[in-house]
Amino acid sequence: xxxxxxxxxxxxxxxxxxxxxxxxxxxxxxxxxxxxxxxxxxxxxxxxxxxxxxxxxxxxxxxxxxxxxxxxxxxxxxxxxxxxxxxxxxxxxxxxxxxxxxxxxxxxxxxxxxxxxxxxxxxxxxxxxxxxxxxxxxxxxxxxxxxxxxxxxxxxxxxxxxxxxxxxxxxxxxxxxxxxxxxxxxxxxxxxxxxxxxxxxxxxxxxxxxxxxxxxxxxxx
Amino acid sequence: xxxxxxxxxxxxxxxxxxxxxxxxxxxxxxxxxxxxxxxxxxxxxxxxxxxxxxxxxxxxxxxxxxxxxxxxxxxxxxxxxxxxxxxxxxxxxxxxxxxxxxxxxxxxxxxxxxxxxxxxxxxxxxxxxxxxxxxxxxxxxxxxxxxxxxxxxxxxxxxxxxxxxxxxxxxxxxxxxxxxxxxxxxxxxxxxxxxxxxxxxxxxxxxxxxxxxxxxxxxxxxxxxxxxxxxxxxxxxxxxxxxxxxxxxxxxx
Numbered sequence: 001x002x003x004x005x006x007x008x009x010x011x012x013x014x015x016x017x018x019x020x021x022x023x024x025x026x027x028x029x030x031x032x033x034x035x036x037x038x039x040x041x042x043x044x045x046x047x048x049x050x051x052x053x054x055x056x057x058x059x060x061x062x063x064x065x066x067x068x069x070x071x072x073x074x075x076x077x078x079x080x081x082x083x084x085x086x087x088x089x090x091x092x093x094x095x096x097x098x099x100x101x102x103x104x105x106x107x108x109x110x111x112x113x114x115x116x117x118x119x120x121x122x123x124x125x126x127x128x129x130x131x132x133x134x135x136x137x138x139x140x141x142x143x144x145x146x147x148x149x150x151x152x153x154x155x156x157x158x159x160x161x162x163x164x165x166x167x168x169x170x171x172x173x174x175x176x177x178x179x180x181x182x183x184x185x186x187x188x189x190x191x192x193x194x195x196x197x198x199x200x201x202x203x204x205x206x207x208x209x210x211x212x213x214x215x216x217x218x219x220x221x
Numbered sequence: 222x223x224x225x226x227x228x229x230x231x232x233x234x235x236x237x238x239x240x241x242x243x244x245x246x247x248x249x250x251x252x253x254x255x256x257x258x259x260x261x262x263x264x265x266x267x268x269x270x271x272x273x274x275x276x277x278x279x280x281x282x283x284x285x286x287x288x289x290x291x292x293x294x295x296x297x298x299x300x301x302x303x304x305x306x307x308x309x310x311x312x313x314x315x316x317x318x319x320x321x322x323x324x325x326x327x328x329x330x331x332x333x334x335x336x337x338x339x340x341x342x343x344x345x346x347x348x349x350x351x352x353x354x355x356x357x358x359x360x361x362x363x364x365x366x367x368x369x370x371x372x373x374x375x376x377x378x379x380x381x382x383x384x385x386x387x388x389x390x391x392x393x394x395x396x397x398x399x400x401x402x403x404x405x406x407x408x409x410x411x412x413x414x415x416x417x418x419x420x421x422x423x424x425x426x427x428x429x430x431x432x433x434x435x436x437x438x439x440x441x442x443x444x445x446x447x448x449x450x451x452x453x454x455x456x457x458x459x460x461x462x463x464x465x466x467x468x469x470x471x472x473x474x
Contacts, residue, residue: 007256007259008365008369010252011249011252012361012362012365014248014249014252015358015361016358018245018248019354019357019358020358021241022238022241022242022245023354023355023358025237025238025241026238026308026347026354027347029234029235029238029303029343029347030340030343030344030347032234033231033234033336033339033340033343034340036222036230036234037222037224037336037339037340039224039335039336039337039339039340040337040340041337041340041341041344042324042325042337042338042341044324045321045324045325045338045341046321046324046341046344046345048320048323048324049317049320049321049323049324049341049342049344049345050344050345050348050349052320052323052324053316053317053320053321053345053348053349054348054349057313057316057317057349057350057352058349058351058352061350061352061353061354061356062352062353062356064353065353065356065357065360065361066360066364067390069357069360069361069364069365070364070365070368070386071386071387071390073365074361074362074365075249075253077357077361077365078245078249078357078358078361079245079246079249081353081354081357082242082245082307082308082354083242083246083307083308084305084307084308084309084310084313085281085285085305085309085310085311086310087310087394088281088284088310088311089278089281089282089285091390092277092446093274093277093278095387096273096277096446097270097273097274100269100270100273100442100443101262101266101269101270104372104379104380104383105368105383105386106368106369106371106372106379106382106383107369107372108256108260108369109257109260109262111253112253112256112257112260112262113257113262113266113270115249115250115253116250116253116254116257116267116270116271116274117270117271117274118274119246119247119249119250119253120250120270120271120274120275120278121274121275121277121278122242122243122246122307123243123246123247123250124274124275124278124279124282125278125281125282125285125306126239126242126243126306126307128278128279128282128283128285128286129282129285129286129289129302129305129306130302130306132283132286132289132290133289133298133302136289136290136293136298139286139290140290143283143286143287143290144287144290144291147458148458149461150414150457150458150460150461150466150467151454151455151457151458152283152284152287152454153284153457153467154414154415154418154453154454154457154461154467155280155281155284155450155454156394156397156398156415157398157415157416157418157419157422157453157457158418158419158421158422158449158450158451158452158453158454158456158457159281159422159446159450159453160391160394160395160398160419160422161398161418161419161420161421161422161423161426161449161453162422162423162425162426162445162446162449162450162453163391163446164391164395164419164423165423165426165427165430166426166430167384167387167388167391168388168391169427169430170384171384171385171388174381174384174385174388175388175392178388178389178392179392179395179396181392181396182392182393182395182396182397183395183396183399185396186396186397186399186400187396187399187400187402187403188403190403192396192397192400193397193400193401194312194397194400195312197393197394197396197397200393200396200397201389201390201393201394203393204389204390204391204392204393204396205385205386205389205390205393206389207389208385208386208388208389208392209382209385209386209389211385212381212382212384212385213378216377216378216381221381
């Protein structure tokens with residue numbers, strides 16, 4: 001038990017140290033660019049750009065932290081929020097890994113498996129993009145070909161179709177109400193689309209957990 | 222120094238940050254593998270987790286690379302390489318960059334020549350995503366400890382909670398796949414493309430699951446998700462031709 005606590009505590013300690021250090025590095029980049037090319041940002045354009053970006057993405061960012069932390073585990077979270085591409089890469093990768101290893105996100109085994117899968121995924125992403133950047137001239141016509149365009153843009157449906165089968169087949173009873181709710185919402189509320197799905201994830205999670213709690217209390221699960 | 226979007230010094234600056242992030246991943250990876258051994262997780266499970274995570278990542282990472290190419294026309298290669306290798310998602314970085322470029326009245330196809338425009342775009346991208354970068358290290362411990370306590374208090378509920386959470390997340394994305402079905406009544410068939418892609422990927426996943434059980438092919442389960450992902454993506458080319466596109470321009474959240 002003592003050992004158990006100490007691993008988790010060390011994950012949090014190192015997570016904070018790495019997280020804050022990298023945050024500082026990321027924030028230094030605009031300053032360094034300014035110094036090297038002796039230029040200042042255009043403050044009017046900066047204001048306009050921020051006004052268009054901040055409200056939406058700060059809201060999504062805050063919601064995402066609270067929604068994804070319980071799913072990614074501690075180590076997975078510290079890595080994912082720095083490495084990005086969570087819903088289209090890191091999260092499905094971790095969910096699939098934990099499912100196959102048969103471990104829970106809230107256990108230490110789940111923590112370890114999730115961290116391994118997300119760390120590997122981050123490293124491979126960096127390598128793929130590095131390779132792509134080196135070979136960008138020969139690769140550009142392929143990557144931009146209109147024939148392949150739908151394939152690259154249909155990643156989310158192709159990902160969640162597979163994941164859904166795994167989870168729905170395991171929790172058939174519990175999955176009925178949440179799926180009906182989300183289908184009705186997305187089909188009949190026009191404001192719900194690609195850019196607002198991030199906001200709907202916590203809605204889906206809270207609703208499903210509430211349904212699960214009621215069914216559990218009634219002995220239906 | 223004279224500015225150009227592909228000045229080698231930019232690759233050095235951004236490369237340093239990317240290297241730091243890779244170092245963080247390696248650091249956590251090594252510690253997690255060590256801990257897995259102490260916890261008695263089988264070596265084969267760890268190996269499978271590593272290899273299937275690596276295989277799974279390739280297709281989505283290539284899709285991210287497409288985003289790098291698209292952004293490189295205005296921003297050069299260095300900045301999109303940095304922002305998309307780490308930190309943001311394709312949607313976020315593309316929107317943040319175009320919001321900043323719009324403020325200057327510059328289109329996505331024009332290469333930036335003014336360093337002050339460049340640094341403004343970099344600031345918008347940096348500040349736009351700061352919220353989660355700051356928040357994640359601050360609140361993770363509290364949330365995670367709460368989760369672990371709940372799992373220990375009532376084991377069965379802990380397990381159900383775990384499944385309910387993932388199911389809720391998946392149901393939101395399933396709903397999203399159907400979001401353009403509404404426009405069928407106006408004669409737009411494009412909304413069917415994501416629905417059919419999802420269906421194909423689901424069917425492939427189900428078949429692979431059955432095959433691995435019936436014929437006892439264990440390795441199939443390890444690569445079932447990447448296989449269903451690739452087949453689903455390939456089918457998108459077909460469905461997009463049948464239905465005249467896929468409507469939704471930005472899909473990765």
